[in-house]
């Protein structure tokens with residue numbers, strides 16, 4: 409086997425593992441990634457020469473590249489994602505399960521010789537900053553140059569990770585090969601007990617950038633339970649008031665429900681002097697600090713955001729962020745080598761769509777794939793919080809659990825206490841859309857927005873959340889929010905986007921005990937007068953309807969929570985089952 413460059417480490421654990429994997433995958437050569445700018449330039453030129461990257465117009469999008477994936481490989485494949493624990497019970501009802509030996513054997517057959525004719529890149533990486541006690545170390549072996557160039561943005565790669573690793577054997581072992589990109593031979597397997605990930609047959613983001621969903625959520629959530637912390641699918645933001653008071657808020661929302669937009673919110677003009685700054689848009693790791701508060705870091709070094717729908721109205725910060733030093737995947741290309749996606753103005757000319765076919769305005773099919781993405785470094789965000797890379801993290805004042813519900817769930821509901829807050833997260837859900845198979849309008853329960861990312865049994869995960877209360881002297885308040893409720897006419901009741909600032913302010917004020925609320929049998933809601941609604945472009949009736957709690961709808965909702973818990977089985981904590989019965993009884997008592 410050719411050696412493209414000399415291994416920059418003498419760590420025997422790492423060297424022998426790389427050797428073993430290379431003997432199975434049989435790449436033509438092995439290349440150790442050092443993470444330098446010089447290397448990034450060289451690999452980018454190589455990606456262009458290979459046709460993996462197409463350079464965009466340097467005046468319109470400086471230092472930016474365009475990439476297309478295989479049309480059969482455009483999204484995370486939850487049905488092909490497995491948690492490989494010795495017993496099925498450890499993986500629980502929400503995960504696909506395979507026995508570790510079976511998984512190693514089955515995937516080993518696909519990995520065998522899968523890198524012939526290709527380079528195996530060795531990417532040592534850190535999630536979290538090098539000086540952070542939170543940081544996690546992984547090494548990803550991949551045959552995809554696209555993965556190397558994206559991991560370079562999403563993690564901290566190369567020398568910085570090797571330095572932190574030293575001679576230790578403790579690092580996540582991630583093996584990835586696009587192989588023949590055959591959906592029939594595509595598996596994303598996690599081995600929590602071995603601290604290992606094997607992903608084969610996909611080159612797409614969440615399946616292939618192993619530091620992201622695989623390590624930072626699935627493997628990390630498993631380790632977090634053992635070590636007493638939380639690894640969550642949450643955005644993180646800093647809110648600074650005109651008086652200079654700062655609060656940090658974490659929010660879990662199902663995929664494609666506006667987490668990125670919330671993390672980059674621009675307050676409406678009535679909130680002059682308020683500043684919302686981004687810490688992260690997808691993942692939060694949270695630990696209890698010495699002062700008994702919950703501290704969060706964003707382990708990622710970049711944003712891997714959904715492009716369609718992003719525009720000057722929904723997210724001006726993101727538009728600025730993607731104007732340079734960006735990688736675009738599966739969006740549409742303009743004739744003058746710029747990018748376009750649905751939700752942007754225009755297009756004023758014909759385009760080339762995400763599959764490389766000519767596309768005309770008015771065409772029925774979208775020009776950009778609905779899950780097309782941009783990848784940019786954190787620093788591209790003009791409103792990045794100065795705490796975004798703080799090694800010890802930021803103290804969280806409030807946690808939001810978001811749903812995506814056209815009925816029942818009010819705009820915002822504060823929990824009575826931690827247990828009730830965990831209950832809200834555990835039962836949150838999103839209505840299925842046409843993009844997800846199954847009946848449209850059905851509720852897909854997505855606990856803490858972690859359905860696809862809990863690396864172990866969901867009931868045990870709830871128990872872990874409940875147990876965190878005992879570690880904190882100053883726990884954050886927990887709120888359920890829903891920006892998506894609709895009126896009888898099918899229109900959204902709440903204007904959303906920047907206007908969500910009005911809800912954030914109430915949440916902050918509640919967390920320091922200076923805002924009023926109405927106590928209902930299922931939680932606290934703001935009365936109209938408790939929200940700052942000055943200048944809002946929505947009718948009083950619509951806002952009242954957005955806040956309304958309908959006892960009949962809630963009786964049905966609480967029944968449905970029971971079905972959900974039954975589906976999860978015996979590990980659902982008794983405290984949550986009793987919480988449900990208490991809510992039902994309280995509601996009945998007043999109706």
Ligand code: OXD
Nearest residue numbers: 484614662663664690
């Ligand atoms: C993501 C997702 O890619 O949640 O962030 O699907």
Ligand code: MN
Nearest residue numbers: 641663664690
């Ligand atoms: Mn996500």
